[in-house]
Amino acid sequence: MAKTDTKTPRERYRAQVRAEVKERAWEQIATAGASALSLNAIARQMGMTGPALYRYFASRDDLITELIRDAYQSLAETFRTASASGADLAGLAHALRGWALEDPQRYLLIYGTPVPGYHAPEDITGIASEIMGTLLGACTALACDDPAAPFATHLADHRHWAAGHSAPAATLHQALNFWTRLHGVLSLELAGHFTGMGFDPALLFAAEVNDLLADRA
Amino acid sequence: MAKTDTKTPRERYRAQVRAEVKERAWEQIATAGASALSLNAIARQMGMTGPALYRYFASRDDLITELIRDAYQSLAETFRTASASGADLAGLAHALRGWALEDPQRYLLIYGTPVPGYHAPEDITGIASEIMGTLLGACTALACDDPAAPFATHLADHRHWAAGHSAPAATLHQALNFWTRLHGVLSLELAGHFTGMGFDPALLFAAEVNDLLADRA
DNA sequence: GCTGACAGTTAGAGGCTATCACGAACGTAT
C-alpha cells in the first residue's frame, strides 16, 4: 500500500479515477442495492458524461465483478489479520459479523442472491478458498470428536475443496457448519427479517457461536 | 378454489390476464432473477404493448410485491399441509427444502437480498408469522431442556413475535435456530456457493436437521 | 515542437418504467 507512484502520471490518474468510481459505486450500493447501480449516475456525480466511464470499465457488469472481487479480498484480509493476531473460531466469528455490519450490502453482494447466469471469474474463487483456508485452520485448533457421522464419511470422499488441508473430515464438517450457521443468522439479520421481533440479533449470533464451540456428539 | 366464476365476465377476464402476467413473471424470475423482470417483455410475450399492463398492476414494484405475497402464501400452505399431515420438525425441514428447490428464485425472492428501502405490506408480515406459528407448533412437540441459557432468558423478555404461543423461551430459541440454520444451508446451496465443492448439499442439510433434533445442552 | 495515445464529448440505437390522451370494444340498461 506504499507504491502508489510507481507508474506514469497517466496511469496514476487512471487509477485514481477508477478508485473514485468504485467509491461512488459502493455508496450507491450501500443506499440502493447493487441492482440500482448506475454508471450514468456515477459519471454525473463526478462531473462527466456517461460514456466517459467506459474508458475505465468495460461494462456495468465488469464494475460489479470488480467490486465483488474487492469485497472478497476485504473479507479475506479481515480473516487473515484476525487469525494472525491469534483469533480462535469465536474471534473469527466476531470479525465476520463486524465486517458484515460495517457494510451490509457488501456482505450481500458476496453471499446474497446471485443473478442466475453469473459465474465468478477464476481468481475470485481463489480468494474464496483462501477464506475457507483460514477458517479450516481455526477449526483444526479445536478438538473435534465426531465419530464417523454419516455426513463426515461422505465428506471424506469429497474434500478436494479443502485444498492442502489435512484436517479430518469431522473438521471439514465443522468448518461448513461454521459457515452455514453464521451465514444463516447474519443474512437474515442483514436482510431485516428480525426487525420487529424485538430480540437482539447480536445475542442470537453469540448463542450460535457458543453452540458451535461446544463439543457436539 | 372452486368459485372462479362468481363475478362479471369482465372481472373474470381481468383475473385471467393478471394470472397470466404473474405466470410469465415467474418464468422470467426463474431464468434471470427478479431484478431482470420486465413488464415490457411480459407484455410483448402476451402480444400486447407495454402500457397495457398498467391497467392490471400499478407498477413493476407492485407486481413484485404481489409475487412476494404469493410466494409467502405458497410456503405457508406447504408448511400448513405438511404439519396437518403429522409432519414433525424433520418433516417440516424436508418440506422447506423441497419447496425451495422447486423454484430457487422464489425462495430467494423472500429470503434473499432485499432492496434497502423496501418494506413489506402488513398482510405479508402476517403470513410470515403464520409460518413462524406452525414452526413453533412443531417445536413444542419436542422435549427441549435448555436450562436458562443466556439467549433464552433474553428471549423471555422479547417474545411478542410469538403471538399467542405459550411455548417456553427455549422453544422459541429452537424455532429461531431451525430457521437460521436451515436458511444458512439452503441459501448458500441455492446461491451456488457449494457448486464445485463436490459434496452433496442434501446430506449437509440432513446432517443439520439431525443436529437440530438432537437434544442440545 | 511534433506526434500519437488517451480523455472526454456529442449523437444515437435500443431497452426500460411510467403517464397521458385517444379510439375501440364490450356489457348492460333501456
Place this chain on the structure above:
DNA sequence: ATACGTTCGTGATAGCCTCTAACTGTCAGC
C-alpha cells in the same frame, strides 16, 4: 336493438438506463 358508460389497448411522449461510434481536444514522450 340501440344507446351509454366503463374498461381495454394503443400510440406518443418524457425520462432514465447501457453501450457504441465518431469526433475533438490535451498531454506525455520523443
